[in-house]
Every structure is written in C-alpha cells, then in structure tokens.
Amino acid sequence: MSVRLKSCLSVVAGLLMLGQALVANAQLxxxxxxxxxxxPAVVNISTRQKVPERVSSAQMPDLEGLPPMFREFFERNMPQGPRNPGGGGRQREAQSLGSGFIISADGYILTNNHVVADADEIIVRLSDRSELQAKLIGADPRTDVALLKVEGKDLPTVxxxxxxxxxVGEWVLAIGSPFGFDHSVTAGIVSAKGRSLPNESYVPFIQTDVAINPGNSGGPLFNLNGEVVGINSQIFTRSGGFMGLSFAIPIDVAxxxxxxxxxxxxxxxxxxxxxxQEVNKDLAExxxxxKPAGALVAQIMExxxxxxxxxxVGDVILSLNGQPIVMSADLPHLVGGLKPGAKATMEIVREGARKNLDVTVGTLPAEGDEEVAGGVPGAERSSNRLGVTVxxxxxxxxxxxxxxxxxxxKEVLEGPAALIGLRPGDVITHLNNQAIDSIQEFTKVAxxxxxxxSVSMRVLREGRASFITFKLAE
Incomplete structure (x- = not known):
C-alpha cells in the first residue's frame, strides 16, 4: 500500500472518529x-353538565371535552339512539376532561372555552390531587379562551x-391530561407560526408537532426557558387521532x-x-x-x-400599520388585535396604483346574516362571449x-359564465374592475x-361578495 493511500485512509478514519465523537456529545x-x-402549576379540569338522554350511558362515549375535530369524528360514526319517549324528562350527567394552568397565586386559571362551555360545574384538580370548585370569570368563543378562578393562596404559577x-424549529413542550392521564409530558418543535384555520379568524395559531390528544386541550405549551408560549387547543386529524399537526393559541393573544x-x-x-378574499395568481394579474399578496376587498359594510x-370594493390591502398582508387571513389577526378607536394606516392598490388610507378602527359587532333578493322580470341577453342573461x-x-x-x-347559457360556476340569482356588480350600473353598462364592458x-368579476351570492376570474379565448 502506497504512502499516499495510507495517508488518505488515515484522514478518512480521523474524520469518522470526529463524527462519532460529535454524535456522542450531541444531546437532545x-x-x-x-x-x-x-x-405543579398545570391542572386537570373536569366538568359536569346535565343533558337530555339519547342512549344509555354505557353506549354513550364522553364527547363534551373533545376538540371540535374529534367530536365531529365520533358523532359522525356513533349510532344515535332515540330520545327518551314521553318528553325527555330524564337527563344524564355528561362529563368532560381538559387541562389548564394557574397564572396567579390567588387562583386565576387559563384554559380553552370548549373545555368548560355550557358546564354546570367545573372542578379543578391540582398536582397534589386536591380538588377545588372553579368559577367561570368569562369566556371568548372566537379565540377559544376561558378564564377560571378558584379560591386559594400561594398557589404554584407558571x-x-x-x-x-x-x-420555527424551536423546541416546545406540552403538559396536560390526555385521556385523563394527569401531567403527561410530550415534546416537539414549532412547525409554523401565524397559521389560520377555518372559522378561526382571530387567532394566528402556533403549529407544532407535539403530540396532543383529548384532555390536552387548555394545557400549556412551554419553551425551553420554562415559559408558557401558548395554549394547546386543536389538532388536525383525518382518523380521529394525533397526526403530527397540533395548534396552540399564542399566549400574547390569550x-x-x-x-x-x-x-x-x-x-x-x-x-x-x-x-x-384571497388574492390568487389570476386576481393578482x-x-x-x-405577485399574489394582500387582502382583496369584496364587500364594504355601509x-x-x-x-x-x-x-x-376592488382595493387590495397590502399592509396595516406597516405590517405586510401576505395572506388575506393576516388582516383579521392584525385588525382584531387593535383596540376600538385606534388609528391605523392601510397601504392599498387601487387601479394599479399604490396609496395610503387612514382609518379609525371600529368595534367588532355581533355576527348577523344578510338576505339576498331574487331576480326580477325584464331580462336582456348579454354578449354571447359571457353566456348569461341578465x-x-x-x-x-x-x-x-x-x-x-x-x-x-336570470339564465346561464353555455360559455365562460357556466365554466366559472355562475348561477341564476347571482348579482354582478363589477366587471374588469369597472362598476356595473345597468344592463347597458354590463353589455358594453362585456x-x-x-x-x-385574466379578467375579474365581482359577484354577490346569498349576501356574500367575492371576486372571481376568467379568461376569454381568441
């Protein structure tokens, strides 16, 4: 064996030994x-609620404390027996289970709203297994946060x-009571920040791969400094079990x-x-x-x-107070975090030009439904390029x-309108970024x-406005 070959082998062996040493020294x-x-500051929360009896207690699993995705899964696959004959005088006592954590020595506790919603009694079990009855101070379904109070002094706090x-990538740890197993500890990393979930407009969720199961809801998510950074709230699942996608409410929001x-x-x-609504590639064009970015204004409340x-309508909001709106779901997070009466500046795009608008933020009202009227006689056929009668x-x-x-x-014929899903009763208010005031205006623009x-069209359907895009071929 040549001296040169021996030297190369010696270098390789040295590198292998160094790699092994590094691996040996590397620790989780x-x-x-x-x-x-x-x-000690993490608690188990159980609730009792009287509900009409549907099936025998032996047949009825406890669904009350489960996150919405779990509850939907079990309810969909569980046979529902008939209610008690004779008017439903009998009731059964439903129990739920969740977690929480003490934030003050005098007994204030944070948990999820869905853990304690509609409860007739809330029991908090401490780490020493003593039990205290809790009072619901308040709850916010929009963020799924609830504040409880127990009577106590010098309680352990987080x-x-x-x-x-x-x-993203940082280690995090959860403590909770999955399936009733008190003070179970699971760990993982932050997978993403600022996640938006369907019907959760006001929470920029922390996504992790920490194992979360029924009973973990309302429990704390810790960083490596032992500080609570979130409240474990939901999981994404197709099977009813943990699949590596967990979501926590940021502690700043909570x-x-x-x-x-x-x-x-x-x-x-x-x-x-x-x-x-979201700005996709065609709408951006x-x-x-x-590029696709911002929140497209589809409707404005009078x-x-x-x-x-x-x-x-038709403006695209690119930023609020200097914070960029990458996805349309970013806007509710930012606006919801402002106090009513606060001043804010929006950067928008209107007819291809950028400009700033100042706005005084209002107070979010109670949600309401809007109705849409149907069509009226007196239709006129538009250009066959679109294929609608209006x-x-x-x-x-x-x-x-x-x-x-x-x-x-009034009628959808063959053509682009049918392809993009327009229906009789839809109301067209804008076409190609131009307001439509009459049939004549619509025909002229069409x-x-x-x-x-890409051409945009603003459509009202059942009181909801949205922009859609299409292309006309040669």
Missing part, C-alpha cells in the same frame, strides 16, 4: 428541570413568555383576552367592516399586482370604518343588498373584454 434537550418546575419571540375578561367580562376587538376611510335590479333589491348598481343573472388575460 433535557426537559427534566422544566417539568419539575412547571408541572412563568409567562412571549409567543412573538418563538422561532393574555389580552383574559385581561379583558377579568376587567370587563367581555372582549372588544377592532373591526374594519369589510369582506375580504387582473388587478395589476406583481357606514363602517372602512367605508368612512374611503376604502373601495336583468336590472329593482329599487327594493338594491336597498336589501345595500348596493347602488349591478345586474342580476363586449370590450380583453382576450387571453
């Missing part, structure tokens, strides 16, 4: 001190951190909610008074944007903050829909539509 985080310090300081609940008994949020600021809106319809113009679709380029 030691969670023991964190658990010893934080676990350290509170800053969820904004979390980084504390803001709990402070308002403690002070006022309710939560006030900022509100713009707009209906928005039709509105003259370089006399709302956005209307008073001069915001218009009619003028009556004064009553315009008042009911709170719009000044637009045409209602005849001049460009070819092989």
């Amino acid at each position: 985080p030691d969670f023991t001190p964190l658990v010893e310090q934080a676990a 350290k509170l951190g800053k969820s904004d300081a979390l980084k 504390l803001d909610v709990s402070n308002q609940l403690k002070k006022d008994g309710k939560v006030s949020r900022g509100w713009l008074g707009v209906v928005i 039709s509105f003259g944007l370089d 006399d709302g903050p956005a209307a008073k600021s001069g915001l218009q 009619a003028e809106l009556s004064a009553e319809q315009r008042k009911a829909l709170d719009i000044k113009g637009g045409v209602v679709i 005849q001049s539509l460009p070819k092989n380029r």
Whole structure:
C-alpha cells in the first residue's frame, strides 16, 4: 500500500472518529428541570353538565371535552339512539376532561372555552390531587379562551413568555391530561407560526408537532426557558387521532383576552367592516399586482370604518400599520388585535396604483346574516362571449343588498359564465374592475373584454361578495 493511500485512509478514519465523537456529545434537550418546575402549576379540569338522554350511558362515549375535530369524528360514526319517549324528562350527567394552568397565586386559571362551555360545574384538580370548585370569570368563543378562578393562596404559577419571540424549529413542550392521564409530558418543535384555520379568524395559531390528544386541550405549551408560549387547543386529524399537526393559541393573544375578561367580562376587538378574499395568481394579474399578496376587498359594510376611510370594493390591502398582508387571513389577526378607536394606516392598490388610507378602527359587532333578493322580470341577453342573461335590479333589491348598481343573472347559457360556476340569482356588480350600473353598462364592458388575460368579476351570492376570474379565448 502506497504512502499516499495510507495517508488518505488515515484522514478518512480521523474524520469518522470526529463524527462519532460529535454524535456522542450531541444531546437532545433535557426537559427534566422544566417539568419539575412547571408541572405543579398545570391542572386537570373536569366538568359536569346535565343533558337530555339519547342512549344509555354505557353506549354513550364522553364527547363534551373533545376538540371540535374529534367530536365531529365520533358523532359522525356513533349510532344515535332515540330520545327518551314521553318528553325527555330524564337527563344524564355528561362529563368532560381538559387541562389548564394557574397564572396567579390567588387562583386565576387559563384554559380553552370548549373545555368548560355550557358546564354546570367545573372542578379543578391540582398536582397534589386536591380538588377545588372553579368559577367561570368569562369566556371568548372566537379565540377559544376561558378564564377560571378558584379560591386559594400561594398557589404554584407558571412563568409567562412571549409567543412573538418563538422561532420555527424551536423546541416546545406540552403538559396536560390526555385521556385523563394527569401531567403527561410530550415534546416537539414549532412547525409554523401565524397559521389560520377555518372559522378561526382571530387567532394566528402556533403549529407544532407535539403530540396532543383529548384532555390536552387548555394545557400549556412551554419553551425551553420554562415559559408558557401558548395554549394547546386543536389538532388536525383525518382518523380521529394525533397526526403530527397540533395548534396552540399564542399566549400574547390569550393574555389580552383574559385581561379583558377579568376587567370587563367581555372582549372588544377592532373591526374594519369589510369582506375580504384571497388574492390568487389570476386576481393578482387582473388587478395589476406583481405577485399574489394582500387582502382583496369584496364587500364594504355601509357606514363602517372602512367605508368612512374611503376604502373601495376592488382595493387590495397590502399592509396595516406597516405590517405586510401576505395572506388575506393576516388582516383579521392584525385588525382584531387593535383596540376600538385606534388609528391605523392601510397601504392599498387601487387601479394599479399604490396609496395610503387612514382609518379609525371600529368595534367588532355581533355576527348577523344578510338576505339576498331574487331576480326580477325584464331580462336582456348579454354578449354571447359571457353566456348569461341578465336583468336590472329593482329599487327594493338594491336597498336589501345595500348596493347602488349591478345586474342580476336570470339564465346561464353555455360559455365562460357556466365554466366559472355562475348561477341564476347571482348579482354582478363589477366587471374588469369597472362598476356595473345597468344592463347597458354590463353589455358594453362585456363586449370590450380583453382576450387571453385574466379578467375579474365581482359577484354577490346569498349576501356574500367575492371576486372571481376568467379568461376569454381568441
């Protein structure tokens, strides 16, 4: 063997030994001190609720404390027996299970709203297995946060951190009572931040791969400093079990909610008074944007903050107070975090040009439904390039829909309109970024539509406005 070969083999062997040494010295985080310090402040929460009896208690699994995804899974696959004959005089006592954590030595506890919702009695079990009856101070279904109070002194408390300081890839740890197994500890990493979930507009969730199961809900999510950075709230599952996608409410959001609940008994949020939608590639092209980003304004509430600021349908909101709106779901998070009456600046794109608008944020009202009127006689066929028959809106319809113009679709023929899913009764208010005030205006704009380029159309359906795009071929 040549000297040169021996030298190369010696270098390779040295590198292998170095690699083995590095692996041997590399260690995963030691969670023991964190658990010893934080676990005493984590509590088990059980509730009792009287509900009408459907099936025997032996047949009826306990669903009350499960996150919505679990509850839906079990309810869908569980046979429902008939209610008690004779008017349902009998009731059964349902029990639920969850977790929580003590944030003050005098007994304030944070948990999830869905853990204690509709409970007739709330029992908190401490780490020493003593039990205390809890009072519900307040709850906020929109963020799924609830604040409880037990009578006590010098209770163990958690350290509170800053969820904004979390980084993707950072180690996190959960303590809770999955399936009733008190003080179970699971660990993982932060998978993503600022996640938006369906029907959860006001929470920028922390996504982790920490194992969360029924009973973990309401429990704390810790960073390696032993500080609470989130409240474990939901999982994503197709099987009913943990699949590596867990979601926690940022502690910054939860504390803001709990402070308002403690002070006022309710939560006030900022509100713009707009209906928005995502900006996809085709919409970005039709509105003259370089890339898909921002929140497209599809509808503006009359006399709302956005209307008073001069915001218009078709504007794309790119930022709020300097914070970029990458996805449309970013906007509710930012607006909801502002106090009613606060001043804010929006950067928007209107007709291809950027500009700033100042707005005074309003108070988010109670949710309500809007109705849509149907079509009226007197239809006129538009250009066959779109393939729809439209009619003028009556004064009553315009008042009911709170719009000044637009045409209602009477019939959908073969053509682009059918391909993009338009239906009779839909109201078209804008076409190719131009407001439609009459049938004549609609026909004129439709005849001049460009070819092989994304064209936007604003449509009202059942009171909800949205922009859709299509292309006309040569």
